[in-house]
Amino acid sequence: MRLELRGITKRFPGVVANDHVDLTVEPSEVLGLLGENGAGKSTLMNILYGLTSADEGEILLDGRPHVFADPGDAIAAGIGMVHQHFMLVPVFTVAENILLGAEPLDRLGRFDRGRARDAVLATAERFGLPVDPDARVEDLPVGLQQRVEILKALYRDARLLILDEPTAVLTPQEADGLFESIRGFRAAGRSVIFISHKLREHHAIADRITVLRRGRTVGTIPAAEADAQELATMMVGRPVVLVVDRAPAAPGEPVLEVRALGVEDPPGTALVADVDLTVHRGEIVGIAGVEGNGQTPLVEAVTGLRPVTAGEVLLRGESIVGRSRRDILRAGVGHIPEDRYTDGVVASFSIADNLALTLWDDERFSNGRTRDFDAVAESARRVVADFDIRTPSIATTAGSLSGGNQQKVVVAREFDRPIDLLVAAQPTRGVDVGSIEYLHQQIVAKRDEGTAVLLVSSELDEIQALSDRIAVMFRGRLVGPFPAPVAKEALGLMMAGVDPAEALGGRAA
Amino acid sequence: MSTDAPPSPAPVREGPAQRLRAAVLGASARLTGLAVAAALGIGAVVLALSAEETREALDDGLGPALVAGASAVGRAYSALLQGSVGSLGALSETLVAATVLILTGLAVAVPLRAGLFNIGGEGQVIAGGLVGGAVGFAVTGLPLPVHLPLAIVAAGLGGAAVGWLPGFLKARTGAHEVISTIMLNNTLTFVLIWILTLPLVQVEGRSDPISRQVLDSARLPRLLEGLRVDAGIILAVLVAVWVLWFLDRSTTGLELSAVGANPAAATAAGMDPARTTVTAMTVAGALAGLAGGALIVGLQGRITPGFSAGLGFDGITVALLGRGTVVGTVLSGLLLGALKAGGRAMQARSGTALDLVVVIQALIIVFIAAPGVVRALFRVRADVGEGARISQGWGS
Numbered sequence: 001m002r003l004e005l006r007g008i009t010k011r012f013p014g015v016v017a018n019d020h021v022d023l024t025v026e027p028s029e030v031l032g033l034l035g036e037n038g039a040g041k042s043t044l045m046n047i048l049y050g051l052t053s054a055d056e057g058e059i060l061l062d063g064r065p066h067v068f069a070d071p072g073d074a075i076a077a078g079i080g081m082v083h084q085h086f087m088l089v090p091v092f093t094v095a096e097n098i099l100l101g102a103e104p105l106d107r108l109g110r111f112d113r114g115r116a117r118d119a120v121l122a123t124a125e126r127f128g129l130p131v132d133p134d135a136r137v138e139d140l141p142v143g144l145q146q147r148v149e150i151l152k153a154l155y156r157d158a159r160l161l162i163l164d165e166p167t168a169v170l171t172p173q174e175a176d177g178l179f180e181s182i183r184g185f186r187a188a189g190r191s192v193i194f195i196s197h198k199l200r201e202h203h204a205i206a207d208r209i210t211v212l213r214r215g216r217t218v219g220t221i222p223a224a225e226a227d228a229q230e231l232a233t234m235m236v237g238r239p240v241v242l243v244v245d246r247a248p249a250a251p252g253e254p255v256l257e258v259r260a261l262g263v264e265d266p267p268g269t270a271l272v273a274d275v276d277l278t279v280h281r282g283e284i285v286g287i288a289g290v291e292g293n294g295q296t297p298l299v300e301a302v303t304g305l306r307p308v309t310a311g312e313v314l315l316r317g318e319s320i321v322g323r324s325r326r327d328i329l330r331a332g333v334g335h336i337p338e339d340r341y342t343d344g345v346v347a348s349f350s351i352a353d354n355l356a357l358t359l360w361d362d363e364r365f366s367n368g369r370t371r372d373f374d375a376v377a378e379s380a381r382r383v384v385a386d387f388d389i390r391t392p393s394i395a396t397t398a399g400s401l402s403g404g405n406q407q408k409v410v411v412a413r414e415f416d417r418p419i420d421l422l423v424a425a426q427p428t429r430g431v432d433v434g435s436i437e438y439l440h441q442q443i444v445a446k447r448d449e450g451t452a453v454l455l456v457s458s459e460l461d462e463i464q465a466l467s468d469r470i471a472v473m474f475r476g477r478l479v480g481p482f483p484a485p486v487a488k489e490a491l492g493l494m495m496a497g498v499d500p501a502e503a504l505g506g507r508a509a
Numbered sequence: 510m511s512t513d514a515p516p517s518p519a520p521v522r523e524g525p526a527q528r529l530r531a532a533v534l535g536a537s538a539r540l541t542g543l544a545v546a547a548a549l550g551i552g553a554v555v556l557a558l559s560a561e562e563t564r565e566a567l568d569d570g571l572g573p574a575l576v577a578g579a580s581a582v583g584r585a586y587s588a589l590l591q592g593s594v595g596s597l598g599a600l601s602e603t604l605v606a607a608t609v610l611i612l613t614g615l616a617v618a619v620p621l622r623a624g625l626f627n628i629g630g631e632g633q634v635i636a637g638g639l640v641g642g643a644v645g646f647a648v649t650g651l652p653l654p655v656h657l658p659l660a661i662v663a664a665g666l667g668g669a670a671v672g673w674l675p676g677f678l679k680a681r682t683g684a685h686e687v688i689s690t691i692m693l694n695n696t697l698t699f700v701l702i703w704i705l706t707l708p709l710v711q712v713e714g715r716s717d718p719i720s721r722q723v724l725d726s727a728r729l730p731r732l733l734e735g736l737r738v739d740a741g742i743i744l745a746v747l748v749a750v751w752v753l754w755f756l757d758r759s760t761t762g763l764e765l766s767a768v769g770a771n772p773a774a775a776t777a778a779g780m781d782p783a784r785t786t787v788t789a790m791t792v793a794g795a796l797a798g799l800a801g802g803a804l805i806v807g808l809q810g811r812i813t814p815g816f817s818a819g820l821g822f823d824g825i826t827v828a829l830l831g832r833g834t835v836v837g838t839v840l841s842g843l844l845l846g847a848l849k850a851g852g853r854a855m856q857a858r859s860g861t862a863l864d865l866v867v868v869i870q871a872l873i874i875v876f877i878a879a880p881g882v883v884r885a886l887f888r889v890r891a892d893v894g895e896g897a898r899i900s901q902g903w904g905s
Contacts, residue, residue: 305777326779335777343777346770357767357778361760370758 001062001078001159001191002027003048008057010043017043019215020057025160030182030192032206032223034199036235036404036432040215041195045162048193049081050074080153081162086145090138094131095120098152123155128184143174150181161185162193167201168430173290179205197432199228211235236434246444249468252281255316255421255452256302262310263297271297275311275478277454277471279421284443284453285481286467288460288491294476295456296338299425302454303335304328316420329358334414338425338456340403344410347399351391352380354398355413379416387412388438404435411439415446422446425456440466460488472500530624530769534833541832544876545844552869553582556861585861592854593847599854601736605808607846608741609634612800613824614831614838615752616672616793620686621833622756623789624769629675629690630797630821632697633668637798639701640667642805642812643710645723656726660806661744661799668798669791671697676790680783686790694821702814712811720812729807741803746839748799753835755792765789797821826870829877845870 003025010018018040025031035041046052048059050068058065061077068074071081088097095116104115120133129147137145146166153161163182167175182192182205194206202209202223209226211218211234218234233239256279263272272294279285289295300306302313304325313320320328329335337343345354356365356376365376380394389408391401398406407427414422424443428436443466447453457463463470464485471480472494479500486504493503557563557578566577593603613630620627641664648656675689704710705718712721729739756762767775768785775782800820805812827845831837852866 324779324781325776326781329779337777342771342773344774346767346774348770349767353763357774360763360767360778360780366760369760370754371760371763373758 003160003191004060004063005044005048006058006060008044008047008054008059010040010047010052010054016215018047018054021212021215021217023210023217023220025191025193027191028186028189029207030186030194030205032202032209033193033195033212034197034202034209034231034235035212036197036402036434039212039235041212042164043215044212045081045164045193045195048074049079049162075153075156075158078157078159079162080150080156080158080160082146082149082153082164082166084165084168086149088137088145088148090136092137093133094135094137094140094148094151095133097137097148098123098133098155100152102156119155120151123151127151127154127181127188129154129181141174143170143177146170146174146178147181154185158190160191160193162195164195165197165430166194167196167198175201197430199231199433202226202231203228213237232433235432244440244444244465246466247448249283249447251283251468252450254278254280256454257314257317258302258311259314260311261298261301261308261313263294263301263306264309265297265306267309270476272301273476275476277478277481279452279454281420281450281452282447283468284447284455284466286455286457286463286470286484287473287478288457288463288470288495289473290495291458293473293495295425295458295473297476298473298478299335299338299423299454299456303333303423330362332418332420334417334419334422334451336407336410336414336422336424336427338429340406340410345398345406348397350395351384351389351398351401351409352376352394354409355380355383355394355416358413359417383412383416387415387442402432404431407431407435407439411442415442419451422451422453423456424453426458427455428457428459428462460491463491464488530621530833534621538832538837541830541837541877544873545830547876548869548872549586551872552865553586555868556585556865557582560861581859581861585855585859585865588855588858588861589848589851591851592858593851597733598736599850601733601738602850602853603843603847604738604742605846606849607843608739608745608807609800609804609820610823610827610846610849611745611749611839611842612803613797613820614827614842615749615824615835616668616797616800616821617824617828618831618833618835618838619752619756619765619796620789620793621828622762622769623765623785624772625676625679625686625786625789625793627672627690627790627793627797628687628822628825629672629693629794630800630824631817631819632690632694632821633671633794633797634801634804634817634821635697635701636671636794636801637664637668638801638805638812638816639704640664640798641802642720642723645727645806646721646811647709648727649724651726653726653730656724657729657806660723660727661802664802664806665795665798668801669795672794672797673787673791676787679790680786686786698815701812705812705814710812718814722811723806727806728810729803737808739807741807744799744803745842748796749835749839752796756835761785761788797824800824823870826874830873 005021005023008018008021009016021040021044033041043052047054050071050073059068060066066077068077089100092100098120099116104112104119106112117133120131124131129151131144131147131151137148150161166178170178182194185192196202203226206223208220209223209231210220211231213235258275258277261272261275262270264270275298277285287295297306301308304320304323308321315331315333320331341347346357353376356379359365361368366372377394384391384394387408389405389412391405398409401409411427427443428439431439443453455463455466467484469481470484470486470491471478472491474495474497479494482504490503494500560578560581562581563574563578566573592599594600613634616630616633617627641660644663645660648659651659671693675686675693678684678689679686702718705720710720712719729741731737731739756765764775764780764785767778767780768782772782801817804816809816823845827842828838830841830845848866848869852863855861856863
């Protein structure tokens with residue numbers, strides 16, 4: 001199926017989300033769709049999938065114009081979409097989810113489990129996406145849930161599959177598996193629109209790449225000819241520094257000392273075991289690892305969000321075990337949470353209130369009982385300017401900002417108060433290239449001011465670009481840290497559990 | 510500018526209370542006004558259909574029936590208006606009804622901000638009236654400037670204790686506040702009847718459960734000669750001003766809002782959702798307790814079984830109609846107070862059953878709780894940007 005979008009225009013009050021966007025997808029082609037947050041990618045896909053309608057322009061499938069009033073029309077025309085937030089019923093089985101809305105019935109009009117299983121298995125086999133039809137979706141890892149979403153679209157005979165930032169929730173291995181599946185669809189004559197911020201993923205999987213910026217098509221280039229610098233420039237509209245410029249670290253005294261730390265939840269199940277780690281003033285210690293190997297509980301234990309079950313956590317030599325989250329933050333710990341939607345911002349609050357959130361009852365923003373709105377607003381205006389947060393006003397709700405700007409709000413909030421230790425978990429996840437550049441510079445600048453930085457990231461590139469020392473977490477235990485640089489291959493092996501001596505090839509650790 | 514990204518989705522883990530909170534706090538003033546209009550409109554239809562003269566006129570055909578129905582509606586609604594704002598006496602009755610409604614409404618609005626649904630207004634009203642009333646008749650020898658504030662404060666504390674309990678249970682064990690407050694309503698109803706038969710409480714020489722008379726030194730003074738409106742309405746307005754500060758300007762109010770909107774982010778910012786839950790429910794209990802106290806040391810003068818008369822539940826209507834804001838709650842308290850006062854006049858003058866007012870109130874709630882219905886009814890377009898909010902990833 002050949003898709004052509006011609007002159008698609010969508011206006012929201014005050015903004016043009018899509019401004020005469022043209023785009024084509026050939027049969028058996030993977031089209032990469034690249035653009036910063038707010039460039040109009042999702043709006044365009046929502047129009048294509050019938051979730052919202054275009055003000056102007058037309059959608060042609062194999063040369064014939066189509067109008068999609070709702071996703072049902074789009075599905076009937078052979079378009080499938082996998083959203084980033086999955087639309088699955090957690091308590092249903094895989095088969096039930098895949099067939100929901102198209103259930104095979106037996107003669108009495110009941111759901112026919114046997115035929116459902118067979119149908120799911122047949123689809124799964126045809127596309128090389130094995131699943132257990134009887135598993136409950138809530139029990140599955142994210143990568144398999146995504147596979148269920150894809151099978152849902154394929155079962156409805158999607159010939160064009162839209163994948164909205166599919167890799168954002170996946171581990172590197174799961175992402176590789178997904179790419180393998182995408183190549184399979186292409187071989188089967190189907191087309192894919194692949195949306196991602198990550199330049200190298202486009203290189204890995206796309207045939208052509210269309211770049212959007214501020215609602216307009218900047219250009220379409222064959223992936224083979226695209227170079228990362230050129231794509232980043234097209235996307236942001238100015239040259240972007242992809243390599244972080246930083247001087248060698250000048251570490252000072254220890255700020256964070258973690259000794260034989262253990263975290264169990266529930267009791268008896270060790271999430272973190274026997275972790276020793278010291279972070280000094282003026283250095284960035286990076287923790288690499290496949291997600292789910294204990295990085296999250298480690299960060300939560302260090303920042304007071306989760307009880308420590310064994311060992312010690314010292315801040316400037318004093319134990320913070322058992323102290324409240326509020327005390328720990330006020331004692332000079334800054335935390336950039338890995339999930340900013342859940343933990344970082346209150347979406348319905350204004351930017352100003354979000355910027356004051358961790359110091360809400362501090363004397364800076366209140367007299368202890370009554371809030372000082374003037375101080376909150378004044379500080380917010382200054383911070384918005386300093387950190388280049390793109391917003392119409394400080395009264396705008398945080399939820400209406402793009403992902404990159406939301407992350408700037410979180411980072412600015414932590415950077416604008418005195419901290420000795422910064423714990424940054426996945427600081428650039430789901431953030432566009434322009435903002436990544438900025439956030440990386442900020443973190444390095446904070447290090448140069450003498451802050452101790454603990455960086456946790458599942459992006460090896462990020463770990464390598466920023467860290468002065470690198471540790472790897474595997475099954476709740478920490479390996480290292482080793483002085484940077486550490487070869488990517490060696491990190492990859494340690495992330496898979498290979499002994500460090502072997503992984504580093506005899507290099508002194 | 511990258512602010513053209515459509516809004517991101519609300520946090521995924523939402524309970525019914527969170528959704529109700531979002532629906533109520535997110536409703537526009539216009540939608541609320543339309544909900545009231547729709548309720549009055551449907552109320553008129555019900556009234557016209559149920560009027561006897563309409564049914565009689567139906568024998569003569571549809572036209573006369575329509576005329577008869579319209580005239581019945583006209584008479585009833587004009588009596589409603591007369592009885593609520595038509596005279597000084599009517600205004601006095603409206604304010605009397607509004608006093609308790611404002612306070613019980615605030616008792617729902619405050620926890621709603623924290624994502625909690627306080628169904629326990631009834632029990633908290635009873636506790637407040639009981640404790641306030643007891644101080645009012647049992648403590649003797651104090652002058653009014655001491656005795657009356659003492660009784661009022663005692664009423665607030667009594668309500669606060671009954672509000673604190675479900676808050677504490679929720680914070681400590683996760684027990685849902687809707688369940689525990691409903692059960693406490695029943696508990697307090699029967700505790701009240703039992704207490705009213707105790708020798709020190711029961712009025713001497715009576716066998717039915719009724720308390721002694723609150724001393725004059727603890728009674729809320731009437732504001733105007735010959736009218737029932739008393740200083741309770743001033744109390745209610747002062748309390749509302751305090752709640753306005755508490756919710757919108759105090760640091761604790763920000764904690765309430767943050768915990769209600771996103772408990773995870775509130776925790777990450779160093780707030781304590783458990784303590785906030787207890788605070789919200791305790792304050793709510795105190796507000797409802799003040800309503801009960803104002804009733805007993807004001808209008809009624811003695812405690813009787815069932816004196817709370819569903820006022821705690823009316824508070825839910827008031828807060829929802831007021832969209833969970835303080836000013837809105839005061840205004841809707843006045844509106845429902847007017848409906849209450851006018852309803853009695855309507856029953857007396859036009860013979861329309863008082864139940865119609867209950868029907869109208871119930872319809873208002875239906876339309877507030879289901880904004881989609883009102884939108885469809887009046888073809889109000891969805892709020893700006895909502896269409897684009899259906900499915901959003903992290904990206905643009």
